[in-house]
Amino acid sequence: xxxxxxxxxxxxxxxxxxxxxxxxxxxxxxxxxxxxxxxxxxxxxxxxxxxxxxxxxxxxxxxxxxxxxxxxxxxxxxxxxxxxxxxxxxxxxxxxxxxxxxxxxxxxxxxxxxxxxxxxxxxxxxxxxxxxxxxxxxxxxxxxxxxxxxxxxxxxxxxxxxxxxxxxxxxxxxxxxxxxxxxxxxxxxxxxxxxxxxxxxxxxxxxxxxxxxxxxxxxxxxxxxxxxxxxxxxxxxxxxxxxxxxxxxxxxxxxxxxxxxxxxxxxxxxxxxxxxxxxxxxxxxxxxxxxxxxxxxxxxxxxxxxxxxxxxxxxxxxxxxxxxxxxxxxxxxxxxxxxxxxxxxxxxxxxxxxxxxxxxxxxxxxxxxxxxxxxxxxxxxxxxxxxxxxxxxxxxxxxxxxxxxxxxxxxxxxxxxxxxxxxxxxxxxxxxxx
Amino acid sequence: xxxxxxxxxxxxxxxxxxxxxxxxxxxxxxxxxxxxxxxxxxxxxxxxxxxxxxxxxxxxxxxxxxxxxxxxxxxxxxxxxxxxxxxxxxxxxxxxxxxxxxxxxx
Numbered sequence: 001x002x003x004x005x006x007x008x009x010x011x012x013x014x015x016x017x018x019x020x021x022x023x024x025x026x027x028x029x030x031x032x033x034x035x036x037x038x039x040x041x042x043x044x045x046x047x048x049x050x051x052x053x054x055x056x057x058x059x060x061x062x063x064x065x066x067x068x069x070x071x072x073x074x075x076x077x078x079x080x081x082x083x084x085x086x087x088x089x090x091x092x093x094x095x096x097x098x099x100x101x102x103x104x105x106x107x108x109x110x111x112x113x114x115x116x117x118x119x120x121x122x123x124x125x126x127x128x129x130x131x132x133x134x135x136x137x138x139x140x141x142x143x144x145x146x147x148x149x150x151x152x153x154x155x156x157x158x159x160x161x162x163x164x165x166x167x168x169x170x171x172x173x174x175x176x177x178x179x180x181x182x183x184x185x186x187x188x189x190x191x192x193x194x195x196x197x198x199x200x201x202x203x204x205x206x207x208x209x210x211x212x213x214x215x216x217x218x219x220x221x222x223x224x225x226x227x228x229x230x231x232x233x234x235x236x237x238x239x240x241x242x243x244x245x246x247x248x249x250x251x252x253x254x255x256x257x258x259x260x261x262x263x264x265x266x267x268x269x270x271x272x273x274x275x276x277x278x279x280x281x282x283x284x285x286x287x288x289x290x291x292x293x294x295x296x297x298x299x300x301x302x303x304x305x306x307x308x309x310x311x312x313x314x315x316x317x318x319x320x321x322x323x324x325x326x327x328x329x330x331x332x333x334x335x336x337x338x339x340x341x342x343x344x345x346x347x348x349x350x351x352x353x354x355x356x357x358x359x360x361x362x363x364x365x366x367x368x369x370x371x372x373x374x375x376x377x378x379x380x381x382x383x384x385x386x387x388x389x390x391x392x393x394x395x396x397x398x399x400x401x402x403x404x405x406x407x408x409x410x411x412x413x414x415x416x417x418x419x420x421x422x423x424x425x426x427x428x429x430x431x432x433x434x
Numbered sequence: 435x436x437x438x439x440x441x442x443x444x445x446x447x448x449x450x451x452x453x454x455x456x457x458x459x460x461x462x463x464x465x466x467x468x469x470x471x472x473x474x475x476x477x478x479x480x481x482x483x484x485x486x487x488x489x490x491x492x493x494x495x496x497x498x499x500x501x502x503x504x505x506x507x508x509x510x511x512x513x514x515x516x517x518x519x520x521x522x523x524x525x526x527x528x529x530x531x532x533x534x535x536x537x538x539x540x
Binding site for chain 2: 015056057059060063205206207210238239352353354355356358359362
C-alpha cells in the first residue's frame with residue numbers, strides 16, 4: 001500500500017535534528033521535511049557549541065549541509081516556536097512534529113554565592129566565545145590570575161583550553177572577535193578544573209583529555225601530590241582503566257617548570273560556596289566529604305549539565321531535564337501524544353558525542369516509521385515559510401543562510417581564519433539579505 | 435589523528451561503530467570494516483562502542499598493528515560506505531570469545 005505524502009517539522013537544526021532528517025529521508029516514505037531554527041543560522045551546537053579550536057569536528061557541518069540540500073528537505077531559520085508560530089499551529093500544518101531543540105538551560109550548583117559577579121554558566125561562556133547571538137554581549141572578568149571550571153566533562157575541557165591556549169592558536173580559528181579581544185587581555189595563569197568524581201570516572205573523551213594535557217605553554221598537574229590509583233583496577237571498565245592510567249601517568253610526570261600557565265585537576269571535591277563581597281573572590285570546596293579547602297579565583301564557570309526548556313504546554317521533567325517520552329514519542333502523564341516526537345539532548349539528556357545523536361535519531365526515525373500508517377493526516381497543506389513571511393517577513397532559507405556563510409568565510413580569509421562570525425541577529429539577517 | 439580498524443574486526447563486523455560515526459567514514463567488505471582517514475574527524479565516538487576493541491586511536495595503535503593505518507586508507511578507497519547497522523557476521527560471537535580469551539591470557 002502506498003502512503004500519502006506527509007509533512008514533518010523538526011524544531012531545531014542541530015545534530016539530532018539533521019540526523020533525523022537524514023534518517024527519515026532514507027526510509028523511502030513520501031515525506032517532506034522542514035528543519036526549523038529560531039536562529040538565522042543552522043547547525044545548532046556544531047556552530048554554537050563545538051569549540052573553535054576543533055575545526056575538524058566543526059566540519060561535520062558539511063554533512064548537515066548535504067542533508068539540507070536534499071530535494072525534500074528545507075531549512076527554515078529565524079522562526080521561533082512561541083514567538084513566530086505556536087506549537088499547536090505547527091501541529092496543524094505538519095503531520096509529524098519532532099522537538100530537537102536541545103538543552104539550553106544550565107543546571108545550577110545551588111550553593112551560596114552562585115550569583116556573585118564572576119560566576120557563570122557554561123552556556124553563557126561557550127555561547128560567548130562561539131558568537132551565539134544570545135550571549136555575544138556578555139562580559140567575563142579575565143583580570144584575575146586564577147579561574148575555576150567546575151565539571152569533568154568535555155564542555156569543561158573546551159572552556160579550559162579556550163582560557164589557557166596561546167592567543168596565536170585561537171587567532172586562526174572562528175572564535176568570536178569579541179572573545180579573541182577579551183582573551184588577548186586575559187591575565188589568567190591558572191585554571192583549576194574541579195569535580196566530585198574519581199579520576200577513573202571522568203566524563204572527558206580520551207582525545208579531549210589528552211589535549212588538556214598538551215596545551216602549549218601550559219603544565220597539566222594533579223592537585224593530589226601522591227595520587228597513584230587504588231589497587232582495584234581489575235573491577236574497572238576499559239574506559240575507567242584508560243582514565244586511571246592517564247592520571248597515574250600525569251601524576252608521575254616530572255613537574256614542567258618554566259611553563260607560564262597551569263591546569264590543575266582536582267578530584268573528589270564538591271563546591272560548598274562561592275565567597276566574595278560583590279565579586280567572587282574564592283571558592284570553598286569540600287574534599288571527600290570532610291576537609292574544607294579554599295581556592296582564590298576571579299572567574300568561576302560551572303559545567304554541570306544542561307536542561308531542556310519547556311515549549312507551549314509540553315513539560316520538561318525537572319530531574320532529568322528531558323521531555324518525557326516513550327522511545328521518542330512525547331508523553332503527557334504517561335499517555336502518548338500522537339504525531340509528536342522528541343530527539344537528541346531533549347530526549348536523552350546532555351551527554352554523548354555528536355555521533356550519539358546519529359544513532360539516537362535513526363532509532364527514533366524507525367519509531368516514526370512504525371507509527372506512520374496509523375498517524376492521522378493533520379496537514380492542511382499550508383506552508384510554514386509563507387505563513388511566517390506573512391507574519392514577520394524575515395524567515396531565512398538555506399540559500400539565504402549560504403549568503404551569511406559566504407560573507408563570514410570571505411571576511412575570515414585575509415586573517416587566515418575559517419570565518420569571522422556575525423554575532424547579532426540583525427547583522428545575520430542583513431547578511432542574509434532578508 | 436584518525437582512528438584505525440584492526441584485524442580484531444575480521445569475521446566480527448558488529449557494526450556498532452557505524453551508528454555513531456558523525457561523518458559516515460566506515461567502509462566495508464564481507465569480512466570487516468575500514469576507516470577512511472580523510473573523512474574521519476577524530477572524534478573517537480566509535481572506539482568505546484566496539485564490542486571487541488578493534489578500533490584504536492592511531493596514537494594508541496600497538497607496534498604490531500601499525501600496518502593497519504595503510505590498510506585502512508587503501509581498503510576504504512575501494513569499498514562502499516557502511517553507515518547503518520548490519521547483522522554481525524555469523525562468526526562474530528565465536529570470534530569475540532576467542533579474542534577475549536586471547537586478551538585475558540596476555
